[in-house]
Amino acid sequence: MIGLKIAIPNKGRLSEDVFDLLQRAGLTITKKERSLYASTHDGNYTVIFVRTQDIPNFVQDGVTDLGITGFDVVQETEANVESILDLNFGHCKLIIATKEESPFDNVEDIPDGAKIATSFPNLTKSFFDKLGKKVHITEVSGATEVTPQLGLADIIVDITSSGTTLKVNKLKIIGEILKSQSVVIARPDVLENEENQVxxxxxxxxxxxxxxxxxxLMANIPKAALDQVKIFLPGLNSPTVIGLLGNEEMVAIHVVVEKKQIYDSIDKLKQLGATGILILTVDQMIP
Structure with missing residues (x-):
C-alpha cells in the first residue's frame, strides 16, 4: 500500500456519497469487485474499504491514517481520533423513541428500570447516566424499530434521518441525543507527522x-452595463472582464455564481443586453 491510507465505508448510501466526493475531488479510484483496497490514480492515497462502525478503530490503531465515517459512530466507539472536516452529507439524528400509545412524552417521563434497545449502547448509557436514570440497555445489531412491538424494549435509541421508518413502526420521538453527519477523522500523531499530506x-x-x-457564467455584455453587473454578480472578488476583438462596445465577463442565483442572474443580464450566455459546471474551486 502506498501513500496516505484512508478507510471509507465498504457499502451503503454513505459509501456511495464518499466515493462520489473523492471522484469529484480528483481522487479517482478504480474499485474492483470484492477488492478490499484501491489506490488513487495519482498514487498518493490508498483507500481501504471496511465496515462503517470499524473505521474509528482502524484509524486509532494505526491500520489507516484517516477515515471517513459518521460522527455518531465516532462518538459511540470512543476512539482516540479527531474529527477534522465535516462533509455536509449523511445527516441524521440519534433519537429516543417509544410506542405512539406510550404514556412517555419526553425523556424525563422514562422510569428507572425501563428496557432500552439500541445499536449505540455507549452513547445511550452515557446519556441516561447524566440524567441519573437506571435503565436496562439491550444491544441489538439491527431492526431496532421492531423491538418495542416484540416486547423486547419499552424504548429505542436509534439513528433516523427522515423519521419514515419510525412512523411505519408506530413510534414517536421523545428525545434526541446528538446530531450527526459524515466526517473525516485522523489520529493526533498523523496530523503532526503527515501534516502536508493531510x-x-x-x-x-x-x-x-x-x-x-x-x-x-460567461456572457457578452455592453461595456456601459459593467457597473450594474458588478452589483448583482460580485463573483469571488469581482467579475473577470475581457475585451472583444473588433467590438469596442461589448466585453465578455466570466464570473462564479451561486447555483440558486443562476437563473435570476441570467434574467438581469438579458435585461442589460447580454448575449452569448454560457453556464458551466465547476468541478473544483480552491480559494
Missing part, C-alpha cells in the same frame, strides 16, 4: 465541496 487531502475535498453549489 492538508492536501482536505484541500482536495474542500475544493469539490465548495464547487458543488457554484456555476461558472
Amino acid at each position: 492538508k492536501a487531502f482536505i484541500r482536495a475535498l474542500k475544493s469539490a465541496m465548495n464547487a458543488e453549489e457554484k456555476k461558472y
Whole structure:
C-alpha cells in the first residue's frame, strides 16, 4: 500500500456519497469487485474499504491514517481520533423513541428500570447516566424499530434521518441525543507527522465541496452595463472582464455564481443586453 491510507465505508448510501466526493475531488479510484483496497490514480492515497462502525478503530490503531465515517459512530466507539472536516452529507439524528400509545412524552417521563434497545449502547448509557436514570440497555445489531412491538424494549435509541421508518413502526420521538453527519477523522500523531499530506487531502475535498453549489457564467455584455453587473454578480472578488476583438462596445465577463442565483442572474443580464450566455459546471474551486 502506498501513500496516505484512508478507510471509507465498504457499502451503503454513505459509501456511495464518499466515493462520489473523492471522484469529484480528483481522487479517482478504480474499485474492483470484492477488492478490499484501491489506490488513487495519482498514487498518493490508498483507500481501504471496511465496515462503517470499524473505521474509528482502524484509524486509532494505526491500520489507516484517516477515515471517513459518521460522527455518531465516532462518538459511540470512543476512539482516540479527531474529527477534522465535516462533509455536509449523511445527516441524521440519534433519537429516543417509544410506542405512539406510550404514556412517555419526553425523556424525563422514562422510569428507572425501563428496557432500552439500541445499536449505540455507549452513547445511550452515557446519556441516561447524566440524567441519573437506571435503565436496562439491550444491544441489538439491527431492526431496532421492531423491538418495542416484540416486547423486547419499552424504548429505542436509534439513528433516523427522515423519521419514515419510525412512523411505519408506530413510534414517536421523545428525545434526541446528538446530531450527526459524515466526517473525516485522523489520529493526533498523523496530523503532526503527515501534516502536508493531510492538508492536501482536505484541500482536495474542500475544493469539490465548495464547487458543488457554484456555476461558472460567461456572457457578452455592453461595456456601459459593467457597473450594474458588478452589483448583482460580485463573483469571488469581482467579475473577470475581457475585451472583444473588433467590438469596442461589448466585453465578455466570466464570473462564479451561486447555483440558486443562476437563473435570476441570467434574467438581469438579458435585461442589460447580454448575449452569448454560457453556464458551466465547476468541478473544483480552491480559494
